[in-house]
Amino acid sequence: MDYFSINGLSRLDVKWSRLYNIDPNFLIPRANPHYELIMVADSPVFIQVGQEKYTLNGGDCLLLLPWEEHFAWKPGGGSFFWVQFSSDPSLELIDAGDNLTSLLKICHTSSNFLRTSTNEHAGKLIIPRLYTPSRRYECLHTFEIMINEFNKPKGYYHYRLNRCLAKLIEISAEDLLDKVMSDINLPASIITYQRLVEILNESYMLECTAASIERMLDRKYEYLCNIFKKYSGITINLYLQQLRIQRAKYLLRETEKSVQDIAFELSFENPLYFSKTFKKLEGLSPSHYRDKFQTLLSAGNPSLTKATAPNLY
Structure with missing residues (x-):
């Protein structure tokens, strides 16, 4: 499975967010210049990204890269929320297979504990390309808030949109981190x-x-x-x-x-x-x-x- 790292200080900028009810037009390949996070509201959703075919169920999330071509690989109904966004600096692709242990070094770089640390991995979050968040109802509600902000923009709505996106990413990163921590016993020496x-x-x-x-x-x-x-x-x-x-x-x-x-x-x-x-x-x-x-x-x-x-x- 692919994972992405995102700097905790990245500037996230939401470009657009909507609920998409799948129709025949989704059979036509499409792409956009931004990252796109999809979360299934009504399943199943049949989506192909490059050569990879996915069958997504309710609550499943999929992260697409800029200009990554995607479309329905077979006709069907369903619906999904989506948000397009940019990130500065960009997300970094991590090919870790299924070995989450290799991510532990990035998630918990020991020198980050030092007050004088300038480690480049400090504050980075790791998120999977495909995942089902444990707090999926909270994520679905967050998407609803984002769409409402777009439909009725007022005040500092763009700031609130970016906060919603950050929350979605944080939930994904926390889920993965919890899995890493439950699978790996840290040595007592690191506590000392x-x-x-x-x-x-x-x-x-x-x-x-x-x-x-x-x-x-x-x-x-x-x-x-x-x-x-x-x-x-x-x-x-x-x-x-x-x-x-x-x-x-x-x-x-x-x-x-x-x-x-x-x-x-x-x-x-x-x-x-x-x-x-x-x-x-x-x-x-x-x-x-x-x-x-x-x-x-x-x-x-x-x-x-x-x-x-x-x-x-």
Whole structure:
């Protein structure tokens, strides 16, 4: 079976939505430039996509790609809801066969737990091409809401349409994720890893010693180092440095605290070690970072925001 991944931050844009009562015209091949999600209201629906023939029953959903030709492969009645939409970035096709285990890495990329993560798979949802949602009545009702919005557009109706589409995709992704989680037993070590990340996120401004971390988790520090490296790809010490430098950049931009005060606030041994660590991770010294930010701010750079400021260079 084919699956698609969609970025959790994708811009979804509903183009059209209707209830289609099948008639003889559906025997004629058709295609459109957008993604199309079909949900059967009255079955059966006989639909062919490319060379693949489907017999869809009530509640079944099928996702079509842009310009994918489809038509009825034999005469029949029935009806289905459909919504055409665009996605930026586009959906990615995943050929995983029937092996849902291969999707687990994308659904639960361990490094995504890290506050400093820039993993490209972070926040991605996985949806199947063909599925029957467990909450099918909720999905059918959502389609009815979408059609009503199209028939009687008012106010921020387009925003509401996109929210409805996002809800349909979320239900599909949750169903698949529930199936993955029920079929696969996650190792106990990943639970320990999650707890360790949580503790580091809460305690990075303090002096996190091996002894204090061992005490909080009741595990040997060597074991904790091993599982952290296994799931995140980096060491505990490096992650603590990343968290502290992430906070330091905010303090350099938004406060007038001295480099020395920031160093001690973030539990660095001394300002010199703080400056060396900052330059190692960011490519410039704390003072240079602050000066560069102030220069751009004074110049009235319209693209300079708190979100973009960390990437000054």
